[in-house]
Structure formats: C-alpha cells, structure tokens
Amino acid sequence: MSLTIEIVKQKLKSKFAEQVSAFTEPYGMLTFEAPKEINLKVLNFLFDDEELNFRFLTDLQAVHYPDQKGRELVVVYHLHNLKDNLRIRFKVFTDINTPDVYTATGLFSAANWMERETYDFYGVNFVGHPNLKRILNVEEMDYFPMRKEFPLEDQTRIDKDDEMFGRG
Amino acid sequence: MSRPVSYNVNIKPLETDISMADMPEGLKGEGFFATSMDKVVGLARKNSIWPLPFATSCCGIEFMATMGSHYDLARFGSERVGFSPRQCDLLMVMGTIAKKMGPVVKQVYLQMAEPRWVIAVGACACSGGIFDTYSVLQGIDQVVPVDVYVPGCPPRPEAILDGFMRIQDLVGKESLRRRNGEKYRQLLESYGIQ
Numbered sequence: 555m556s557l558t559i560e561i562v563k564q565k566l567k568s569k570f571a572e573q574v575s576a577f578t579e580p581y582g583m584l585t586f587e588a589p590k591e592i593n594l595k596v597l598n599f600l601f602d603d604e605e606l607n608f609r610f611l612t613d614l615q616a617v618h619y620p621d622q623k624g625r626e627l628v629v630v631y632h633l634h635n636l637k638d639n640l641r642i643r644f645k646v647f648t649d650i651n652t653p654d655v656y657t658a659t660g661l662f663s664a665a666n667w668m669e670r671e672t673y674d675f676y677g678v679n680f681v682g683h684p685n686l687k688r689i690l691n692v693e694e695m696d697y698f699p700m701r702k703e704f705p706l707e708d709q710t711r712i713d714k715d716d717e718m719f720g721r722g
Numbered sequence: 723m724s725r726p727v728s729y730n731v732n733i734k735p736l737e738t739d740i741s742m743a744d745m746p747e748g749l750k751g752e753g754f755f756a757t758s759m760d761k762v763v764g765l766a767r768k769n770s771i772w773p774l775p776f777a778t779s780c781c782g783i784e785f786m787a788t789m790g791s792h793y794d795l796a797r798f799g800s801e802r803v804g805f806s807p808r809q810c811d812l813l814m815v816m817g818t819i820a821k822k823m824g825p826v827v828k829q830v831y832l833q834m835a836e837p838r839w840v841i842a843v844g845a846c847a848c849s850g851g852i853f854d855t856y857s858v859l860q861g862i863d864q865v866v867p868v869d870v871y872v873p874g875c876p877p878r879p880e881a882i883l884d885g886f887m888r889i890q891d892l893v894g895k896e897s898l899r900r901r902n903g904e905k906y907r908q909l910l911e912s913y914g915i916q
Contacts, residue, residue, distance in 0.1 A: 691857060692821045699856045 557605065557638035559584045565606060569599055576645075583643055590646040593629075594656050597644070600633060601661055608633040608642065611658065614668040616676035618650075618702045626650035629678055631658070648678070650701075657683040675700035743769050760898045767811070767837075768894035769799040771886075774810035776830060778817030781844035781876040785816050788879040798886060807833035812889060813866075816876075818846040819859045831866040832915065836901050839893065841885055842868045845875045867909055 562584055566574045574596065576587045588596050600608040613632040620626060625647035634641050648655055657680040658665040669680045670689040677698035680686055688695065746765055748757025773795075777785055789795050789803065804810040807830050819827055831840065842862050845851035848871045850860035862868060869892055872885035900906055910916055 690822075695856075 557607075557635060557640050559640075559642075562606060562640070562642060565603065566596075566599075570596065583641055585643040585645065587628075587645040587647060590629075590648050590655050593631075593644075593646045594658065594661070597631065597633075597658055597661055600642075600644075606635065607637055608635050610634040610636055611662040611664050611668075612641065614658070614665055614672060616672045616678050616700075618676060618700070620702050622647075624649050627653050627676060627678060629655050629672065653678045654681050655679070656681050657686075659683055674698070677701065760896075763898060764894040764896060768890040771798070771800050771812050771839075771889065771893065772802050772804045772810045773800050773812045773814050773886075774804055774807055774830070774834070776813060776815045776817075776827065778815075778819060778823070779846070781816035781847070784876045784879055785814065785843065785882060788882045793879040793883060795883070795886065798883075798890065800886070807831075808835060810834060811838060811893075813838065813840045814843060815840065815847045815862050816843040818851065818853055819862055820857050821859050822857075824859045824862075824865045827862055828865045828913075837893075837896070839869045839889055840866055841870045841872065841889055843872045843882055843885065844877055845873060848873060851875060865913065867913060 559579065559582075563577055563586075566586065570588065570592070573592060574586050574588050576585075578585050600606050610633065611631065612634045613630075615630055617628045617630065618626060619628065627650050628645050628647045631644040632641065633644060646655060653676075655678055657669055659669065659680075659682070666684070667689060669678075669683055670686060672678050673680060673683075673686055674688045674690055675698060687693070691699065743765060745755075746757050746761035748755055748761070750756075775782065775785055777783075787793060795801065800812075807813075811834075813831055813834060815827060831838070840862075842848045846853060846858070847862050848868075850858050852875070854860075859865070870885045870888045872881050874881050877885075907916075
C-alpha cells in the first residue's frame with residue numbers, strides 16, 4: 555500500500571494551507587474539515603491528484619449539532635481511494651440559517667440522490683443541484699424531520715388518534 | 723389376485739358437513755323454498771369473497787400462513803386471491819402504511835368495484851402501531867373507510883380468520899340498498915370520494 559494518511563495530510567496542507575483543519579483519526583480513519591466555500595475545490599483536488607485518486611463517493615450525509623452556534627449543520631463526505639483502499643472523511647460546517655453548500659453532483663453522479671436525501675431530512679440547500687426536491691418523505695412535508703429541534707413526542711399532532719393509545 | 727396393499731377400504735364419514743352453508747330463514751314446503759332476495763344474495767356473496775392482499779410487512783407473512791394449507795382460508799370460499807382490484811371484493815391491508823403509501827391505498831380502493839369491503843390487519847394498519855413517527859400513516863381509516871379491524875402485532879392466523887368471518891357476517895347481513903343510501907354516500911364523501 556503506497557498511499558498513507560500522512561501523505562494525504564501533507565498534500566492537503568501544502569495545497570490549502572490553513573484552510574483545512576481539525577485533522578483527527580478516529581478508528582484510523584482520517585477526518586478533516588474545510589470552509590464550505592471551498593468544498594468543491596477540496597473534492598476536486600482529492601479526485602484529480604494523481605496520487606490521491608479519491609474517486610468514489612461512498613456516502614454523503616448531514617449531522618445536526620444544535621449547541622454549536624453558527625455551525626450547527628455539518629455535511630460529511632465519505633471518500634474512498636479504490637486503488638490503495640484508503641478511506642477518508644471530509645466535513646464542511648454551515649450555519650443552520652443559511653444552509654447553502656455547493657453541490658457535488660458535477661463531480662460525482664452518486665451525489666445526486668444522496669444530496670436529495672440530505673436535503674429531505676436536514677434541509678441543506680445544495681446550490682446548483684439539478685433536481686433538489688424531497689426523495690423519501692411526502693412532498694407536502696414542510697419541516698426537516700431529522701433536525702434535533704423536535705421533542706420526542708409532539709403533543710400537538712393531529713394525525714394521532716389519542717383514543718387508541720389511552721391518552722384520550 | 724388381490725393387491726398387496728389396498729387403500730381407503732374403510733369409509734370414513736365426515737364429522738360435520740363443513741362444506742355446506744347454512745340455509746337462510748324462509749318458508750319451506752315440499753318442492754319449494756321461499757326467502758327474501760337480499761338473503762340469497764348475501765349468502766352467495768359471503769361465501770365467495772375474493773380478497774385482494776395489500777401486504778407491506780410482517781402481517782403479510784401471517785396472511786401467507788392463513789392462505790396456506792394449515793389454516794386454509796379456502797374453507798371460507800376465498801381461495802381465489804386476486805391481484806387485480808377490479809375483480810376483488812375485499813381489500814386486506816396488512817402492514818405499516820407510510821404516509822407516502824397512503825394515496826396508493828386509496829387508489830387501489832377506488833379501483834375496486836362496489837360492493838367492496840376493507841379489513842385492516844395488524845396494529846400498524848389499524849392505528850400506526852409502534853410507529854408513532856413523522857413518516858407513518860396513523861391508521862388506514864384516515865384514507866379509506868374500514869369495516870373490520872384485526873388487532874395484534876402481528877395477529878395470529880386465527881385472528882385474521884376471525885376478522886374474515888366478521889367480514890362474512892357483514893357481507894351476509896348487508897341490505898341490498900345500503901350502497902345507494904344517503905348514509906353511505908356521506909361516509910364516502912367524508913373521505914373525499916365522489
């Protein structure tokens with residue numbers, strides 16, 4: 555195996571300097587973050603560089619951290635180098651009030667449905683996505699259900715028949 | 723020369739006449755029998771219900787057992803499971819119905835010809851069950867009218883059979899004019915049908 559975590563880290567640092575940060579290796583998997591404005595630049599660099607070759611987008615999703623003001627939502631890219639069998643994780647944070655992140659559909663076709671799902675559940679607005687609409691939930695839904703802003707059981711719901719559950 | 727083994731030499735009488743439907747009430751004499759039309763129609767209908775299984779999860783597996791030889795739904799005149807709503811009389815909804823699936827259930831119901839009945843099998847179809855969540859319909863009676871609810875998670879085949887026999891009761895006793903009545907029209911209207 556030629557490519558190592560150290561090489562990836564060095565290459566990213568020499569290319570993006572201070573902009574890439576928070577390098578950690580939980581369970582031996584390189585994880586780092588970058589400002590959301592340069593997410594495509596980083597992904598393109600990881601894709602195109604002859605040595606890095608991260609050309610497979612394994613997964614893409616979001617996480618909601620309600621306590622981190624100004625950077626509540628994080629979009630996580632899981633990338634895989636198939637030649638050297640190395641996986642890395644790349645995060646971009648965004649304010650929940652302006653959840654605009656550039657779409658990765660131009661680079662990875664697989665990002666299309668994954669970004670739709672991320673929009674569906676977390677409301678991340680992927681700028682430039684060709685068809686950004688709900689994919690799993692009903693289209694009339696006017697909230698993003700996986701955000702941590704709902705109590706465990708919403709007492710104001712009207713689609714729940716209380717009589718059936720002994721709460722009437 | 724006799725054969726070494728012979729089969730069925732002892733005639734075994736039926737314990738009860740299980741294949742016969744009870745005769746409706748009426749006037750009986752030698753060579754004639756008189757009863758009312760709706761009783762005859764009800765008798766015919768209730769013993770030839772064609773079910774349309776709408777199985778989305780584990781309750782559907784229990785229904786497969788119900789259809790199998792051990793529990794044998796065919797005893798009730800329903801061995802002909804149809805998969806075309808146009809031909810079927812009884813919509814059997816078995817399993818969790820997600821909100822996104824709700825319009826599909828309604829569409830299938832609309833495609834069935836009158837008279838039609840609906841049975842909700844299992845806790846999910848009756849009330850949403852354990853899935854008290856944003857994506858699951860809290861009971862199919864929010865989109866289609868339901869005649870019989872079978873509780874259980876999942877219900878045993880005996881429970882499904884019991885629900886089916888209650889449907890048979892309803893079918894047998896239904897008046898011929900019910901589907902033309904004002905009350906029935908109002909019921910359908912409350913679901914936004916016609």
